[in-house]
Amino acid sequence: xxxxxxxxxxxxxxxxxxxxxxxxxxxxxxxxxxxxxxxxxxxxxxxxxxxxxxxxxxxxxxxxxxxxxxxxxxxxxxxxxxxxxxxxxxxxxxxxxxxxxxxxxxxxxxxxxxxxxxxxxxxxxxxxxxxxxxxxxxxxxxxxxxxxxxxxxxxxxxxxxxxxxxxxxxxxxxxxxxxxxxxxxxxxxxxxxxxxxxxxxxxxxxxxxxxxxxxxxxxxxxxxxxxxxxxxxxxxxxxxxxxxxxxxxxxxxxxxxxxxxxxxxxxxxxxxxxxxxxxxxxxxxxxxxxxxxxxxxxxxxxxxxxxxxxxxxxxxxxxxxxxxxxxxxxxxxxxxxxxxxxxxxxxxxxxxxxxxxxxxxxxxxxxxxxxxxxxxxxxxxxxxxxxxxxxxxxxxxxxxxxxxxxxxxxxxxxxxxxxxxxxxxxxxxxxxxxxxxxxx
Ligand SMILES: Cc1cc2nc3c(=O)[nH]c(=O)nc-3n(C[C@H](O)[C@H](O)[C@H](O)COP(=O)(O)OP(=O)(O)OC[C@H]3O[C@@H](n4cnc5c(N)ncnc54)[C@H](O)[C@@H]3O)c2cc1C
Numbered sequence: 001x002x003x004x005x006x007x008x009x010x011x012x013x014x015x016x017x018x019x020x021x022x023x024x025x026x027x028x029x030x031x032x033x034x035x036x037x038x039x040x041x042x043x044x045x046x047x048x049x050x051x052x053x054x055x056x057x058x059x060x061x062x063x064x065x066x067x068x069x070x071x072x073x074x075x076x077x078x079x080x081x082x083x084x085x086x087x088x089x090x091x092x093x094x095x096x097x098x099x100x101x102x103x104x105x106x107x108x109x110x111x112x113x114x115x116x117x118x119x120x121x122x123x124x125x126x127x128x129x130x131x132x133x134x135x136x137x138x139x140x141x142x143x144x145x146x147x148x149x150x151x152x153x154x155x156x157x158x159x160x161x162x163x164x165x166x167x168x169x170x171x172x173x174x175x176x177x178x179x180x181x182x183x184x185x186x187x188x189x190x191x192x193x194x195x196x197x198x199x200x201x202x203x204x205x206x207x208x209x210x211x212x213x214x215x216x217x218x219x220x221x222x223x224x225x226x227x228x229x230x231x232x233x234x235x236x237x238x239x240x241x242x243x244x245x246x247x248x249x250x251x252x253x254x255x256x257x258x259x260x261x262x263x264x265x266x267x268x269x270x271x272x273x274x275x276x277x278x279x280x281x282x283x284x285x286x287x288x289x290x291x292x293x294x295x296x297x298x299x300x301x302x303x304x305x306x307x308x309x310x311x312x313x314x315x316x317x318x319x320x321x322x323x324x325x326x327x328x329x330x331x332x333x334x335x336x337x338x339x340x341x342x343x344x345x346x347x348x349x350x351x352x353x354x355x356x357x358x359x360x361x362x363x364x365x366x367x368x369x370x371x372x373x374x375x376x377x378x379x380x381x382x383x384x385x386x387x388x389x390x391x392x393x394x395x396x397x398x399x400x401x402x403x404x405x406x407x408x409x410x411x412x413x414x415x416x417x418x419x420x421x422x423x424x425x426x427x428x429x430x431x432x433x434x435x436x437x438x439x440x
Contacts (some may be wrong), residue, residue, distance in 0.1 A: 007036050008355050011088045011096060011117035015042040015070055017049060018340030019123030021413040025348045027079035036355065038078070042070055042117065043085035048146045050125070050409050051337050054185055056149035057276070058192035059156065059200065061135050063146055065427060068414065084110055089291035091312055096120065118316055119351065122301055123344075124287070126320030126335055129280035129298070135257035139283035141275040144187065152276065156193075157200065158272050163213070164205045165212060173260045175214045178272035179264065180254050181279025182220035183228060184372050187237055189278060191374035194244045207304055217247040219262060221279070224250055228334075229370050229382070232393050236380045237372055244374075281335050283321040291315075296323045305362035306350065307343060316351075318343035326365045333365045341410060342366065372402040379403045405420070 010030075012023045023040040030036035048056070055061035067408050074081035084098035095114040096262045103109050127144050130136035141152040156177075163175055177193060179186045198210045208214070217223065218241070224234045225241070225248060241248055253265040261272040275343075283299035294302040300323035307324060309315045319340035324333040333339045343363060348358035349402040371381030371394075379399035380390065394402065411420045 010119045012121045013041045014123035017126045017337045018344040021344040024077045026076040031078035036230040051144045053149040054189040057152040058196045060401045091291040107330040122317040126281040130284040139257045140275040173271035176272045177274045179218045179276045182218045182225035186278035216343045221253045306360040
């Protein structure tokens with residue numbers, strides 16, 4: 001009698017918008033029946049869908065209610081989870097190298113080790129690109145992780161408490177927030193902060209007058225806000241920001257971030273106690289020359305349309321860390337949650353074919369449009385993008401519904417219908433019994 005061959009080892013690095021959906025559904029499809037051993041490696045212990053980070057930063061979302069433990073998800077969906085940061089790749093031996101995981105007390109939890117694979121999927125996402133601007137790293141907050149978003153929120157609450165308790169007049173930069181980058185993240189954060197700072201102050205911080213004392217400034221180098229989206233959305237959004245008296249500076253290049261604000265290239269100083277850098281994305285620097293794989297100037301792994309890296313068919317990449325052709329156009333697929341979601345769905349179908357010896361089919365990006373949320377009641381965006389050979393502008397409740405459904409689709413891919421319905425109901429109930437803004 002011959003022993004049956006060991007199941008192929010699929011290793012996914014990065015459990016974000018794309019990687020966690022892939023691990024979950026491959027676990028259900030292949031891991032459950034022992035047809036493959038699926039392993040997810042992530043440097044974090046819990047997952048949060050990244051487009052929610054600006055709400056965590058502003059305090060309108062409780063991180064604890066939306067974080068998902070990797071260990072529990074792995075248990076429920078038949079994959080293995082390893083905590084640790086991937087730092088290197090040995091393509092000859094087909095092993096990834098993982099750095100030691102050190103806890104907040106400086107104690108080693110897992111040692112440096114190597115982990116073998118037959119198929120590797122890189123899904124490590126992106127990080128904020130500060131383009132080497134002086135002062136950006138020490139003085140600006142980047143919204144790359146839930147920890148950073150929560151840190152920004154604590155600094156915001158502390159700034160309000162400090163202003164409330166001091167007897168002398170406010171310094172010029174006090175309670176001023178500068179947001180660098182008027183892409184979707186910067187604009188949504190400004191609108192969310194406008195709402196939550198007012199709610200925060202209403203909890204007894206009576207020495208602060210939000211209209212007079214709190215100023216939000218969005219700084220954008222391009223000549224309009226939301227430069228990557230159609231002009232009609234920029235104009236509609238600009239109007240909504242103006243109604244909230246959020247200052248918008250366009251055509252303004254940041255030369256330096258300092259402890260007391262932002263200096264622009266034309267010499268203007270924007271006083272700010274809190275600075276958020278929300279402009280530009282690149283892939284994590286460790287990808288450059290990782291195992292000799294091809295990368296572009298943003299450190300993204302270059303992949304063909306079937307999501308295989310150009311120099312190694314056993315290594316796939318998806319999401320923000322991949323530079324993938326957008327078939328039928330001269331562009332590359334943009335770094336968006338909907339792209340990561342679609343690419344994960346594509347690999348769920350194609351990886352079993354690849355393991356069966358077939359060539360994976362090409363992935364076609366479908367642009368379903370873009371939506372920008374300016375709080376609970378104002379959402380604008382385009383729908384369908386190039387699917388209908390153009391786009392239609394949508395606003396109001398319908399746009400809000402479409403915006404929320406993006407996250408619901410992600411939750412649905414991770415949990416299925418009944419858990420999403422129950423979770424949504426539970427959150428609706430707790431929202432009624434808790435403050436609308438996080439106060440600590
Ligand atoms: C504030 C904000 C708002 C956004 N809003 C929107 C939006 O409204 N709509 C939209 O379409 N897109 C939005 N995006 C972009 C969207 O979040 C990303 O395109 C999407 O999350 C990319 O998914 P991903 O799977 O490639 O990576 P991510 O979701 O970024 O996940 C990457 C994962 O890899 C892990 N990781 C990283 N490095 C390592 C390593 N070395 N070893 C192990 N694990 C590692 C991380 O911990 C993380 O879990 C937003 C992004 C931000 C930051």
